[in-house]
Amino acid sequence: EAQVTQNPRYLITVTGKKLTVTCSQNMNHEYMSWYRQDPGLGLRQIYYSMNVEVTDKGDVPEGYKVSRKEKRNFPLILESPSPNQTSLYFCASSGRGETQYFGPGTRLLVL
Amino acid sequence: AQSVTQPDIHITVSEGASLELRCNYSYGATPYLFWYVQSPGQGLQLLLKYFSGDTLVQGIKGFEAEFKRSQSSFNLRKPSVHWSDAAEYFCAVGAYGNKLVFGAGTILRVKS
Numbered sequence: 001e002a003q004v005t006q007n008p009r010y011l012i013t014v015t016g017k018k019l020t021v022t023c024s025q026n027m028n029h030e031y032m033s034w035y036r037q038d039p040g041l042g043l044r045q046i047y048y049s050m051n052v053e054v055t056d057k058g059d060v061p062e063g064y065k066v067s068r069k070e071k072r073n074f075p076l077i078l079e080s081p082s083p084n085q086t087s088l089y090f091c092a093s094s095g096r097g098e099t100q101y102f103g104p105g106t107r108l109l110v111l
Numbered sequence: 112a113q114s115v116t117q118p119d120i121h122i123t124v125s126e127g128a129s130l131e132l133r134c135n136y137s138y139g140a141t142p143y144l145f146w147y148v149q150s151p152g153q154g155l156q157l158l159l160k161y162f163s164g165d166t167l168v169q170g171i172k173g174f175e176a177e178f179k180r181s182q183s184s185f186n187l188r189k190p191s192v193h194w195s196d197a198a199e200y201f202c203a204v205g206a207y208g209n210k211l212v213f214g215a216g217t218i219l220r221v222k223s
Contacts, residue, residue: 033209033211042115042201043201043203044213045210048209097209099157099160102155103154104153104154
């Protein structure tokens with residue numbers, strides 16, 4: 001089954017404690033993205049990747065890091081989380097010019 | 112820069128009534144346009160998309176949308192709303208790098 005998986009689905013952490021949210025897709029897609037969803041703001045792109053070792057900033061990259069060492073994986077790293085990073089995070093993947101597939105979301109609470 | 116405006120934050124319709132959700136976009140080239148739906152606590156489900164061709168697009172669950180270039184709009188419609196359609200709806204435009212630029216969303220409430 002074609003899918004995008006994210007782990008964990010729910011996470012509560014404290015300010016400054018490094019965390020990683022994993023994202024994996026099984027569709028051999030070149031493009032992968034991370035979005036955050038906040039009430040009244042819709043979804044905003046954090047980072048995206050157009051292929052292995054090719055990443056670039058989206059609209060709200062501050063406080064986040066990503067890497068793309070393998071085509072299927074695109075982890076999101078918060079080196080020092082802060083409460084304003086409390087949000088719902090979505091990973092997405094697609095082929096070139098194709099519809100994006102979204103993961104189920106990761107709900108993060110930073111205390 | 113690309114942007115999407117969904118003018119209505121909340122809409123309430125009666126079950127069985129027709130629905131139109133508005134979406135206006137700003138994009139320099141021919142846009143790729145999408146409507147997604149998100150039920151409470153759920154992820155995003157693609158309702159329909161417009162890439163090119165016929166400007167009236169049919170989607171899942173009885174939804175359709177019409178691309179109007181002159182008005183920079185891509186409004187979503189459904190002739191008869193069901194209680195299960197209550198959700199949040201997002202319009203999005205595709206941009207460089209397969210990025211999606213989303214509107215702020217419209218929350219649909221259905222009253223019986």
